Amino acid sequence: MKHRGYNQIHPEALADLSGPEAQEYERIWDMAAGYYGAEPDESEYRAMGAEIWETVASATRPRIRRVFFSPRYYLLAACFAILMAVSITLLNRSISIEAPLGPGLTSEVLPDGSILAVNSGSEVRYSRKFGDSHRDLILTRGEIFFDVTEDDVPFRVHTGNMVVEVHGTSFNVRYWPDEIDPSTQVAVTSGIVSVLPKSAPENVRELRAGESASLRRGHNLLEITSASPQAEPEKPSWMQGHFKYTNIALGDVMAEVERRFAVTIDIEDDSGDLRRLPKGILKESPASAEEIIADVCAYTCNYRRPAAGRFVLTPH
Amino acid sequence: MQIDGNKPALDDDAFAEWSRRLAGPRADAHRAFKEVFDVMHVALISFSWRRYTKSQVMSQDIVQNAMLKLWEIRKTLDPKRSLKSLLYTMVRNLSLNAIRDRHPAQELNPEFMEDRVTQGPDDELDYRMRKQLLYQYISELPQRRQEAFTLSRFEGLTHEEIAGIMGLTARTVNTHITLALRDLRARMASL
Numbered sequence: 001m002k003h004r005g006y007n008q009i010h011p012e013a014l015a016d017l018s019g020p021e022a023q024e025y026e027r028i029w030d031m032a033a034g035y036y037g038a039e040p041d042e043s044e045y046r047a048m049g050a051e052i053w054e055t056v057a058s059a060t061r062p063r064i065r066r067v068f069f070s071p072r073y074y075l076l077a078a079c080f081a082i083l084m085a086v087s088i089t090l091l092n093r094s095i096s097i098e099a100p101l102g103p104g105l106t107s108e109v110l111p112d113g114s115i116l117a118v119n120s121g122s123e124v125r126y127s128r129k130f131g132d133s134h135r136d137l138i139l140t141r142g143e144i145f146f147d148v149t150e151d152d153v154p155f156r157v158h159t160g161n162m163v164v165e166v167h168g169t170s171f172n173v174r175y176w177p178d179e180i181d182p183s184t185q186v187a188v189t190s191g192i193v194s195v196l197p198k199s200a201p202e203n204v205r206e207l208r209a210g211e212s213a214s215l216r217r218g219h220n221l222l223e224i225t226s227a228s229p230q231a232e233p234e235k236p237s238w239m240q241g242h243f244k245y246t247n248i249a250l251g252d253v254m255a256e257v258e259r260r261f262a263v264t265i266d267i268e269d270d271s272g273d274l275r276r277l278p279k280g281i282l283k284e285s286p287a288s289a290e291e292i293i294a295d296v297c298a299y300t301c302n303y304r305r306p307a308a309g310r311f312v313l314t315p316h
Numbered sequence: 317m318q319i320d321g322n323k324p325a326l327d328d329d330a331f332a333e334w335s336r337r338l339a340g341p342r343a344d345a346h347r348a349f350k351e352v353f354d355v356m357h358v359a360l361i362s363f364s365w366r367r368y369t370k371s372q373v374m375s376q377d378i379v380q381n382a383m384l385k386l387w388e389i390r391k392t393l394d395p396k397r398s399l400k401s402l403l404y405t406m407v408r409n410l411s412l413n414a415i416r417d418r419h420p421a422q423e424l425n426p427e428f429m430e431d432r433v434t435q436g437p438d439d440e441l442d443y444r445m446r447k448q449l450l451y452q453y454i455s456e457l458p459q460r461r462q463e464a465f466t467l468s469r470f471e472g473l474t475h476e477e478i479a480g481i482m483g484l485t486a487r488t489v490n491t492h493i494t495l496a497l498r499d500l501r502a503r504m505a506s507l
Contacts, residue, residue: 010490013468028501032454045357052383053353053357056387060387
């Protein structure tokens with residue numbers, strides 16, 4: 001395909017003109033040739049194109065080799081997938097609920113009727129016998145609000161370092177094992193909840209509506225925050241789409257932003273000081289990750305956005 | 317209107333066929349995607365380079381993003397609408413965004429004065445000066461008129477394709493080009 005050189009004047013553009021007039025227009029058409037000045041030649045453009053194709057191809061290339069595209073292989077693959085699914089269901093007796101990254105609320109009803117609201121990127125597991133002989137759950141990572149149906153069988157949430165035990169109540173549990181100083185945090189909205197450190201079950205405490213407890217990993221002592229008398233115990237802020245954290249490391253805020261908005265944030269800081277910087281943030285219904293990053297970063301760091309869904313933070 | 321001096325080697329049917337294949341199964345879609353890239357990349361990079369960015373890096377980025385976007389929206393392609401115009405439209409819009417966001421200090425001057433005349437025989441001098449003036453006049457054409465004219469003159473696109481890019485009818489495109497030529501001729505004649 002020609003990209004330069006002579007492109008003819010469209011005959012229709014000259015349709016109404018007499019012969020000599022049309023010739024004059026064609027002269028102007030010719031004379032315009034150098035309008036854009038010097039430009040790369042075709043081989044240079046081709047070299048630029050080759051570079052582009054490398055990137056484009058690696059981002060779009062089909063991940064499955066061609067040989068798999070015959071109908072026979074589809075059938076085989078389908079059989080295999082079914083076999084795998086069946087054996088996994090039979091062998092693996094635990095059920096996992098996992099909330100996808102990004103905004104939006106994942107909620108689940110458990111076999112006993114209890115309701116879970118699962119924050120982005122969080123995961124909870126329970127065995128297939130849940131509800132019959134026991135009501136035990138493992139919060140492997142993340143933050144979940146529980147609205148527990150009343151029952152004589154105790155409802156227990158296990159995190160890396162804590163057990164939370166209730167009979168019928170609603171409460172929030174947060175435990176991100178990857179955080180800089182991981183801790184389990186429990187906040188009670190209604191009813192009574194027992195919390196006990198795994199390593200020191202004798203330190204058990206009862207929490208009432210409005211109270212919250214925090215247990216740092218590797219510690220045995222619960223830190224209790226009492227209810228403020230006038231405040232009505234409310235559901236956690238994340239369930240209302242807000243973004244509210246007090247005294248949390250900047251790195252952990254960014255991990256939270258990554259999950260809530262399904263973005264990637266790199267903190268370029270060799271010393272690690274920026275990552276550990278304590279922060280407090282309150283944003284009601286933030287519309288974008290950038291809104292929070294700009295707020296958190298004010299005076300302390302710079303950020304840039306090299307691509308959609310990607311941010312890079314550097315010290316100020 | 318099929319009498320067309322600009323008729324490219326590849327006709328509309330080829331692009332319609334690529335549109336269909338792009339919307340189809342992934343492996344074949346990717347082969348079609350590669351074919352479209354091979355046929356179009358020089359035209360698209362040079363279009364972005366000469367008309368908008370004057371920058372190798374920027375026009376590469378722009379065409380790359382246009383191609384990735386095309387891959388993303390491949391399932392929604394309508395073979396009845398020109399794929400070629402769509403590509404030009406994407407490159408145009410991405411280019412406009414890119415030069416709008418460009419730091420003012422990087423702003424490049426149009427290069428129509430670059431081969432400044434210093435010596436030469438009188439008639440040659442006269443011709444080169446007239447050329448420089450013509451470039452000046454082209455750059456001063458009303459924006460839509462200039463766009464239609466340059467797309468036709470330098471990108472070798474048909475009136476239908478330009479219509480697809482500019483969101484006009486082919487008839488209006490023709491009017492823009494005719495008026496552009498008339499403006500230029502009038503200003504050249506008054507020298």
